[in-house]
Amino acid sequence: MGMTRRDFVKQAIAASAAVPAIAHAQAPVPVQTKETINPLAVRIGMTDWNLGQRGDITKIALARQIGLDGIQVSLQFPTDGKTPTLRDPKTQAAFRRAALDNGIQICSLAIGSPGRPRLPLHTNPAAAILLTEAVEVARNLGTHNILLPILGDSHIDMMSQAQIDAFVAMMKEVARYAEKYDVVVALEDWISAADNIKLLDAIGSDYVGIYYDAHNIVSRAKDVKDIYAEPKLLGTRIHQVHVKNADMLLSTPGGRLDWPRMAQAFYEIGYRGWHVLETGSPTKDIVADTRANIEYVKKTFRMPAAA
Numbered sequence: 001m002g003m004t005r006r007d008f009v010k011q012a013i014a015a016s017a018a019v020p021a022i023a024h025a026q027a028p029v030p031v032q033t034k035e036t037i038n039p040l041a042v043r044i045g046m047t048d049w050n051l052g053q054r055g056d057i058t059k060i061a062l063a064r065q066i067g068l069d070g071i072q073v074s075l076q077f078p079t080d081g082k083t084p085t086l087r088d089p090k091t092q093a094a095f096r097r098a099a100l101d102n103g104i105q106i107c108s109l110a111i112g113s114p115g116r117p118r119l120p121l122h123t124n125p126a127a128a129i130l131l132t133e134a135v136e137v138a139r140n141l142g143t144h145n146i147l148l149p150i151l152g153d154s155h156i157d158m159m160s161q162a163q164i165d166a167f168v169a170m171m172k173e174v175a176r177y178a179e180k181y182d183v184v185v186a187l188e189d190w191i192s193a194a195d196n197i198k199l200l201d202a203i204g205s206d207y208v209g210i211y212y213d214a215h216n217i218v219s220r221a222k223d224v225k226d227i228y229a230e231p232k233l234l235g236t237r238i239h240q241v242h243v244k245n246a247d248m249l250l251s252t253p254g255g256r257l258d259w260p261r262m263a264q265a266f267y268e269i270g271y272r273g274w275h276v277l278e279t280g281s282p283t284k285d286i287v288a289d290t291r292a293n294i295e296y297v298k299k300t301f302r303m304p305a306a307a
Contacts, residue, residue, distance in 0.1 A: 040303035044294050045070030045107040046277040047242075051286070054112065055086065060098045066290045070107035071099075072147065072276050075134055077112060087133065092140045099142070107274045108145035108186075108211075108240055109138040121154040122166040131170075131185065132177045139181040145240050145274075146178075147211045150189045158195045168202040175205035186211035186239040190220040193233035200237060209239040213278070215246070218256050227257070231265040238271060243297060244278040249289060250296040252282075263301040270304050 046068050051059040054074035063071045073095060075086045084091050086109075099106050111134050121127045131148070138146050150156055150167075157163050171185070178185050188211040189196065196210055212234065218227045231238060245255040275297050281289040 040272060040305060042298055042301050042303055043069045043105075043107070043274045044277065044297050045072055045105070045274050046279070046290065047072045047110065048074055050278055050280060055084065057084075057091075057095055057098050060095070060102050060104050062286075063104050064102040066287050067294060068104065068277075068290070070105040070274060070276075072108045072110050073106055073141070074110045074112055075137055077130065086137050086141070089140070092137060096141055106141045106143045107276060108143055108147050109134060109141060110147040111149065120163075121150060121170070122156065122163045128170045128173055131174045135174070135178050135181050135183045135185070138183045144183050146183060146185045147240070148185050148187055150187055151216075155190060156199070158191060158198070164199070164202070168199065171199075171203045171208055172205070175203055175207045178207040179205065183207065184209050184239050188213055188216070188242075190216055192217075192224045193230040195223075196234065196237070209237050210234055211240050211242070212238045213242040213244075214262055215242065215244050215256055215278075228261050228265050231262075231269050231271070235269050238266075238269070238273070240273045241266065241271070241275055242278040243275050243293075247280045248282055250279065250293045250300075259296075260300050267302055267304065272303060275301055 046063060046066075048054055048056060048059045048071055051062055051071070053059065055076050060071055073086065076083070077087070078085055086092055086095065095106065098104075111131070134146055138144070156167055174185060184207050186209045187196065187199070200208060200210070212231065214227055214230070217224060217230070224230060243250065243259070245252060245257070245259070248255060250259060277290065277293055277297070279290065279293050283289055
């Protein structure tokens, strides 16, 4: 039987549709993941003390001028009754307003030495009271992250069960308060991931975590054999990180860390937090040097897609 006009038209349409489909099938198809479809921008902040001075509200405008996304501000405890402090609600309001006006986020609150005289946290009765006050300050500033340094005088001797017990007991109570305000108190220290996990497990709260400063740890924690394996052990317990290269630019070779390798370690654990510069100005040009460090972080660090 001969082909009708209707049959001819149907075959012609089918053939024309098949050509682009075949071509598409033969072309290489890029593999798409959540990370290529919806990558997260790297958020870069900087400590106020490296911008020039702790607790100085004018550093917020400087952060904007440089091109930072955020700033880590310092809570201090002056005793002269004159020095402005973030303990004052009016000062808190001024900082929050300055951040909004400049489009800069207060990414975290860094706690200075709690109490006077400077006593270790685990022997200072005032520390817990000041830490709970800091939780409220953080909430009022609009940040959910606190950097609590347990360095120097406040370093925990992990060989002393008495020091561990005293610190854990204090932090259990601080954690209860932090949970109420949805604030994480992150410990910055000089101890290994294993010892940090020991502390955090004893405290037993998701509202106490780690402020990870690999540059400090690699030079001081003698029991850390592989600094690049530490982030995997800590995982989501890492809430924020410091990035620095002693007094050099981040791109300068010969520092304590292989930052591209550490950046990969952060990426592999799905780190989504801030990268906070704790960097100096080797050329004495704070704007140019910090902009160079920002570009280095943008190039070196990457963020997984949102879950």
